[in-house]
Amino acid sequence: MSQLEMKKDQSMVLQKQMIASHFERLEQAPETKEPVVYTFVPGNLTELIRSFGCLPVLPEINALQSGMRGKSRAYIREAERHGHSEDVCTYVKCDVGMMKSGNIGPTGTRLPKPDLLLLSYTGCYTFMKWFELLREEYDCPTVFLHVPYQGDGVLEPQHRAYVIKQLKEKLIPMLEQISGKEFDEEALAQRLAWSSQAEDDLVAVLEAAKNSPSPIDSYFGGVYYVGPIFSAFRGTAEGAEYYKLLRAEVEARVAAGQGPETPSGRLDEQRFRLVVEGPPNWTHFREFWKMFSDEGACVVASTYTKVGGTYERGFRHDPKDPLGTLADYCGGCYTNLNLPDRVQMLCDYVTEYAADGFLINSVKSCNSFSAGQLVILQEVEKRTGIPGGFIETDLVDPRYFSPANIKNRLESYFQMLAARKAVA
Amino acid sequence: MSLRAAVVDRADALACDLDLNHVKEWLAEVPGRKAAGYLPVYAPRELIAAVGMLPVGVHGGGDRLEIIKGDACYQSYICHLPRSVVELLLAGRLDCLSAVLFPSTCDVIRNLSGIWKLQKPGTYVRYLDLPQVLDPSIGVPFWTMEMEHVLGELAELAGCEDPKGGLRQAIADYNAVRERLQVLYAHRRDRPWDIPTAELYLLMRALESLPAQTWMDLSADYLSAIEQEPGRPRDNCRVVLTGAFCEQPPLGLLKTIERAGCYIVDDDLLQGNRMLQGPVSTDGDPVQALAEAFIYTSVKNSVIYEDDPDGKRNLMKTRVEAARADGIVFAAPSFCDPALLDRPMLRAGAEAAGIPCIAFKYAENTGQFQPFREQAGTFSDSIKLWGAG
C-alpha cells in the first residue's frame, strides 16, 4: 500500500461499484435509449430526472474526478488552446477540454451526448456560461431553471412559486418530450421518500462529528460521504441503502471511540478540530489531506459538503409536496445562500462542533465561493473569537497547488492553535 | 473655454467626484431627499427616480483611488471593481446612499451585496435577480413581481405616496434619455471624428449620477457643441469594443485605442444606460411596462442567458454589420467571468465570419497603455493594409 493509500470502508467499496455501474449504464445509453440529462450538483433534480427514466450526468463531478485522476492538466490546456481564459473556473475548462478530447469520462468509459441540458441556475453564475458553451457542441434542447438567490436570507414565497411554475410549465413538458413518458407524481414521490431517508442518515453521519474523537473527517472524508447524494443516487433505493450502511459504520466507530481513516492512518488522537469553508483541491487531494492528518487535525464540519443541500438545517425532500420541495431544495443549497448566512453557518459550526479553529480554502477560479471569503474570515473571527486560517489552491488546475507554500501556512496555523490551546 | 470643453470638464468632474459631493449637494437642496445606488450592469433606475430618490451608479474608484482596505477584502484573483467599491464604502464615501440595488451581474456583485449588508446594516440592500428566462409567460410576471417588491420598499423608505405615478413620470424621463443616447451613439457611429469615445463615455458617466432632466440639458449642450465644432476625419479603422460592460476601463485606455488608429463605433461601456433598446410604454401599469421592455427589448449581454443556440455565434457579426465596423476589440477586465467566459463563443463566431479581432484584459486602474497602443496600432495598420475579412 503506498503512503497515501488508505484502508477502505465497506461503504467506500460500495460507492465505487455504484459509480462504475452508473458510468457503464451511461456508456450504453445510446443503445439502451435511456435519455441523458446533463445538470449541476447544486439544485440537481435527480428525483425528477430519474422519475422519467432519464440518467443524470454531473459535469462538476466529472471535472473533479478528472482532477483526482491526473487528467485535468491536459484538459485545461486543451481548453486554453481553444481560447479559454486562464482567469475563469477550471471546472468549465476541464469539462470543455474533456469534451474536445473525445468525452471519455473519468472512469474510462465514453460519456453519451446529452438529450437535455438542464441548466439549474442555483447560486453560481458560471453555470449559465458553462451550458452555453456546451450547447455549442451539442444539438439538444436546454432548459434554464431560474432559481432566485436568497439575497435576504430566505427563499421568498413568490420566488418559490416562480420555481414551481417553471418546473410545471417548462421542465416537466421537456422531460416528457425527451423521454416519451408522462409525468408520474407518485413515482416522483417514491423517489423523494428515498431521498428523505438517505438525508436522515447523511445528517446522522455528519453530526456524528460532534463526538470526540470525531468518527469522520467532514471535509476530506465528507466529500466521499456526499458523493452519491450529490450525484446520481439521490432518490434511488441503492442511494438509500448506501447511507444506511455508511451510518452504521460511523455509529460503530463512535461506539468504539475511533476516529476516521486518513492518509496518515486512523486518526484517533485528534489535536485540532476544524471547520473548513470552500471546495477542496482535487489534483493533490490525498497529499492535501495528509497535511492535516499528519498534524492530527480533523475537520468536524465543512460548508462544501452542503453545496448539494443543507440537510442539517432541517430540510428534507418531502414526498407530500413533490414540486414545492424541489423548489425549496434548489433555493437552500449552500451556493444559493447569501454571505451573511454563510458567515452565520460557519459561526454555528464552530460552536456546535466545538471547533478549535476554522480555515478557508480559497480556490482561485471560483468567484461564487471565493469573492468575499476574506470578509467572511474577518467576520467569523470577530464573532467567535477564534483565529481563522486562509490558504489558496485551485479545484482542478494543478498549476495552482503549491505544496511547500500550503504546508508552511498550515504548519504556522496549527502552531498558533496549539499555542492557544496550551494557554487555555 | 469652448462649449465642448465646458461640457466635458463638467462630466469629468462628476466622474472624478469619489466623495459624491455633487450628490450631497443635490440632497441638501431639499430637506428629506434621498439617494440610492446601483451596481453595474443594469438596474431599473426608473424605480429609484419614481419615489423621488436620485439614482447613483456605483462604479468604484477607477484609476484615482489608492486601495488599502479593499485589498484586505479581496484576493488577487478577483477583479478590481469590488475592492475599490469596498474601499469607498469603508471610507464612508458612499454613506449618502440610503439604498443600494445589486443586480445579478455575476457572483462578485452578488457577494458584494452581502458584504454591504454586513458593513452597513442601516442601508436598504436589495439583490435584484434579473429575469434570465426571457420567455414572456415566465419572465414578465417574474420581473414585474420583483420590481413591484422593490418599488414598494423604496417608496416606504422615501416616504413616497404615489410610486406608480412617479414611475410613469420616470419612465417618460428616461425614455427621453434613451432617445438622446441613441442620437449620440448614431452620430458617433456615422461621424466618429466628431465624438471621441472618451467624451461620449464621460457624458454617459454623468448620466450615472445626475437627475435625468439635468443630464438632458448637459447632453443637449454637447450636441450643440459638436455642431459648432465638428472634428476632422482621420484615416482610422472602425472597431467594436466589447467586454467592458461592468468594471470600466480607464479613460486613458479608450483614448489610447482611438489615438492608435481605431475609431470605436460601438461599445458596451456603461451598458446599463442602454440596456432597454426602445421606449418603454407609458400606457397601462408602469411596472409591467418596464418588465415587458426588458423582456422584449433588452440588449444581448453577457450577464443575461442567451436562449438562442446560435445567438452567441451571430452576435458579433450582427453588431459589426450594424456599426459598419472593420474589426473587434475584446477588452475585458481581468478575472471577469461574464466577459471572459463569453469570449471564446463570441470570438469564434466573429472569426468564422472573417472579422478581424484582438483581445486584451485591463483593470480599472491600469496605468500603462503602451502595450495597448502597440496592439491597437498594429491591428489598425493590418486592417488598413489587408482590409477586414
Ligand code: SF4
Ligand atoms: S465557479 Fe465555483 S461553484 Fe461555479 S462551477 Fe465553478 S467551481 Fe462550481
Ligand code: SF4
Ligand atoms: S468586472 Fe466582471 S467579474 Fe467583476 S464584478 Fe464586474 S462582471 Fe463581475
